[in-house]
Amino acid sequence: MSDSPSPLADPHTVFDPMDGRRDIVVLGATGSIGTQAIDLVLRHPDRFRVTGLSAAGGRVGLLAEQARRLRVETVAVARADAVPALREALDAEYGSERRPEILAGPDAATELAASKCHTVLNGITGSIGLAPTLAALSAGRTLALANKESLIVGGPLVKELAAPGQIIPVDSEHAALFQALASGTRADVRKLVVTASGGPFRGRTRQELAQVTPEDALAHPTWAMGPVITVNSATLVNKGLEVIEAHLLYDIPFDRIEVVVHPQSYVHSMVEFMDGSTIAQATPPDMRGPIAVGIGWPGRIPDAAPAFDWSTASTWEFFPLDTEAFPSVDLARRVGGLGGTAPAVFNAANEECVDAFLAGRLPFNGIMDTVTQVVTEHGSPDGGTPLTVPDVLEAESWARARARELAAKSTAEARA
Template sequence: MTSIQGEGRRTRVAILGCTGSIGTQALDVCRQHADKLQVVALSAHSRTSDLVRYAREFKVSYVGVTDESHTDDPVLQELPQGCELVSGPHAAVELARMDACDVVLVAIVGAAGLEASHAVLSGDRRLALANKESLVVGGDLLMPLAAPGQLLPVDSEHGAIFQCLTGEDPREAHCIWLTCSGGPFFGRTAKELECVTRHDALAHPTWNMGAKITIDSATLMNKGLERIEAMHLFGMGLDRINVLIQRESKIHSMVEFVDGSVIAHLGASDMRIPIQYAFTYPERWDTPAPRVDFRKLGKLSFDAPDMEAFRCLKLAEIAGELRGTMPCVLNAANEVAVDAFLHDRLGFNGIAAVVQTCMDAHDRCDVVSLEQLRDVDAWARERAERAICLMA
């Protein structure tokens, strides 16, 4: 696929989830390349003051508010003249269907991003995917819709793998080395993890992310979800997608080929780099981030993850091997459990316990529709809440 930048005009960008960590970093990329990128649409869930501020700064034509309790916030009266407001639970999906943009960044957190991703791929717009749950839950539905070059992963790891495979024959790949920092609790035992607090868990060693993803990184569920995502993106079985602890977070992932050669993607721990590449592929523009001086890096260290202490990683492996609706249950139960942990209703190790309870209670089915996945998601959330109440 060639560059999506039209002849003589800027690439038109929609950012769904513009007030979160990925969304705000995407806006920074758009600021730095204002001569090439035009922000035309923005969505937020509830942070309407930030949404209005960004809408005025970038003079956007469309905004969406998905939280119905915030659709009448007075600040929305300050939207720029001519800006159209779309509100309600499906506002982000409506923006994703618009023909007024060339690339849609789906940076919505959680399973809510699935329908927006589906809407983008159902048209001829590029999907810059920063919502891993879209593929974890609905990869069987989304991947058949994606034309070559239409779906660009924004996760630093999947963006790295995508680049390592560019120009290569995927059939000659032996395995993927999916890297992670190990989170704030690297090296701790399951017993030692019993007493950690949400404040401990939110202290990620290298990446600046939102609260939910930061907790997922602490439990290693994030890496489990990314293995399932990589399985769909790159057509490779989980047994060939290996998790590797890389504490310095400078190697963002590697691909090992059948002849023993390994291609690694290295660079700064800055999400603006993969965000920008998803906007510009196949072109490369000036970096939005500080460069790494490898002469001063000192070392690169590697280790294996502990699936006994970090049970979420093992549960994600089980769900990924079973496929069908089981990853949907894994993801929904995890979202509920993480929220309970963040509100001091559940202990750290309780997150995995809740997820396992829901998976054990679920009868796996093949994925057939978005409606089916909505029903499974709702069932898993209700089952997770019951499990949390019983653990209290």
């Protein structure tokens, strides 16, 4: 906020490196965030132009179609072996027209993030988004951040680079906080209230969760997301990550960041101010609204997402979080308080455990049990040593290996 010492996400400060129509780079173009962002851009060509697209490389046909429709200058794929198929897809889309430049390999998205543009929308899933986040900030771009993991695992690194207002959050919860915080200053804030849908297992006990299947976990009642994010919503790990993210974005202590369950997902988050007022940001569930804030702030994009029909009756419910059935949020607070490489360990171990659960190698409750053990074994970091990217990568590598070991042990014991 306006009186905060160098806040990352500041609705009062517009970090605007260029005027006029905004040139945008979309990272994770073929994913959920990327495709919805492209839909917005195509509906508002007078306000936005996409200059570059990146993707992992698994959906080259869609990437080529997006490139042609947007007339981008550059496409990037993380998998170098996807280049032949991408060239073939581009040939089919472009015919005799000039094709965009192709970047390929694990550093392709990072190179694209530093290219000339106004805004980089980082819609990559996972901590692999850290390097592109740092590249965009170093290059002086406005960063529309949907890749929460890059801030969480690289918090001090990101905070050191980011100028006030340079990061605009795209997560629905943090976009909501961002907008609500515009109603006051940091000194006015009593607490942040992050809402959670509760996922598909709201109301179940830990014992009842023991037998749920991947199919059950992927059946989210409100949002359509990728498998990792959807399982994170089922375990509420996503809320734990969002608590850490809110702390880093807004410099609010963990004990003043609350999580409440709101099944309808209409209120995306709230800010309680010192005078007793609570400002809530509410829209029907649709990620195009937060994306529009990310790429358009401080402007508003007309009809970016549906609005409420206030003439129709509806019920909005709020419930306390069951921390026994869903211990992930409390663990995240602990991890966030430790700082250093602990958040990277938490995130990496969780990603491995989610993969094991989806493959049938780990029960649902085993996800958090295993992550907790990995975090505990990691212990407290050396608070006197500045965090570096190699530190993050090393911690992640160890956490992934240890999580796989523990998951394999759990599988063997279950079969014995």
